[in-house]
Amino acid sequence: MSIRSQLLKGILDGCVLAVIDKETVYGYELSEKLQRAGLKDVSEGTIYPVLLRLQKNGFIAGEMQPSESGPNRKYYSLTEKGKDALNEIRTEWELLANPITTLLRGE
Amino acid sequence: MVKINTLIKQNNERRKLLNEENMAYYENLLVYIRTSPFKDDQATEEVLVEMLEHLLSAQQDGKTAEDVFGKAPKELADEIIAGLPNEKPAKTAAFMAEIIAQFLGVFIAITGMVTIIDGEPKTIHIGSTLLLVAVQTVGILLLIAFLLKLLKSDAFKQNPKSKKMIWSWALASGLFILAVVVFSVWVEPFGPAMEVSEYTQLIVGVVLLLTAYGLKKWREAK
Structure with missing residues (x-):
């Protein structure tokens, strides 16, 4: 595993939560949004284990619904518990990101 | 909630739209995940339909199953199975x-x-x-x-x-x-x-x- 994907692994849950927080999405949309945000390293398939885990933890709720274009898709939205978790991740990330950036830049 | 039988039917119908290479890759995933006992059927069929629909969209964009799900399908499938809720x-x-x-x-x-x-x-x-x-x-x-x-x-x-x-x-x-x-x-x-x-x-x-x-x-x- 590359360093980048190892680093990403710990924070991917938070990124997924942040996307779903903005609007209800289905799997393909989610991976497109992650890619467009610049996370090209996220192999599209890896979002599915993440989505299952987040559902198990009760952070997101998924519902199968007929889509406009026909097939049933599973749409995900954030639960209250998920919102709390996302806020916590945001705070934790802020606490780490600044000192680490400073350190690694060698300033 | 969409019923299990509807999901299986959707899967059977829509799977026919995959090209040969993607079909082979996907069906391996499907068999491997479906044959895991004691997992919640509803959740299993839901994630299978999700992955199929994802692959179909990706196929339209010219991507292969390997581009989407990676070179280690078994590892991915094991992670999916681990994430599935257990059957009651x-x-x-x-x-x-x-x-x-x-x-x-x-x-x-x-x-x-x-x-x-x-x-x-x-x-x-x-x-x-x-x-x-x-x-x-x-x-x-x-x-x-x-x-x-x-x-x-x-x-x-x-x-x-x-x-x-x-x-x-x-x-x-x-x-x-x-x-x-x-x-x-x-x-x-x-x-x-x-x-x-x-x-x-x-x-x-x-x-x-x-x-x-x-x-x-x-x-x-x-």
């Missing part, structure tokens, strides 16, 4: 009871018909009959566990050994039938004897089959 114990129990009732029902109904053709009441020894039922019950569960394992082991192989698989399956089924025959022929009848009328066996068989049907309906409604 009551449902697992109902499923096992259903399989056993169905199998015993067929067996008892058929022997019941033979008794009717014979036209004579039959003497049953409770001890040996219960032993036979136990052997059959254990046998059928082992057989199903073996089949799931076979199917799972063949997914993701470069050259699926379908022939070897069919032979292993035939061999296992043969052993099972042999065991049943050996038990019913060579085991000396023991335990209290009971005379049953010509129709009792058939009725018991039919009741078991109806029970199996009822359990199936109950599971599907859950």
Whole structure:
């Protein structure tokens, strides 16, 4: 595993939560949004284990619904518990990101 | 909530739209994930439909299954299985009871018909009959566990050994039938004897089959 994907692994849950927080999405949309945000390293398939885990933890709720274009898709939205978790991740990330950036830049 | 049967139907229909390469990749994932026992059926079929729809969208954009799901499908599938919620114990129990009732029902109904053709009441020894039922019950569960394992082991192989698989399956089924025959022929009848009328066996068989049907309906409604 590359360093980048190892680093990403710990924070991917938070990124997924942040996307779903903005609007209800289905799997393909989610991976497109992650890619467009610049996370090209996220192999599209890896979002599915993440989505299952987040559902198990009760952070997101998924519902199968007929889509406009026909097939049933599973749409995900954030639960209250998920919102709390996302806020916590945001705070934790802020606490780490600044000192680490400073350190690694060698300033 | 979209029902399981609808999801399976959607999967069967939409899967036909995959190109050959993507179909092969996806069907391996499907077999491997579906043959994992004791996982919640609804959640399993939902994630399978999600991944199929994802692949179909990606295919339209010119991507391959390997681009989407990576070069290690087995690892991904294992992660998916780990993430799936477990089936409720009551449902697992109902499923096992259903399989056993169905199998015993067929067996008892058929022997019941033979008794009717014979036209004579039959003497049953409770001890040996219960032993036979136990052997059959254990046998059928082992057989199903073996089949799931076979199917799972063949997914993701470069050259699926379908022939070897069919032979292993035939061999296992043969052993099972042999065991049943050996038990019913060579085991000396023991335990209290009971005379049953010509129709009792058939009725018991039919009741078991109806029970199996009822359990199936109950599971599907859950």
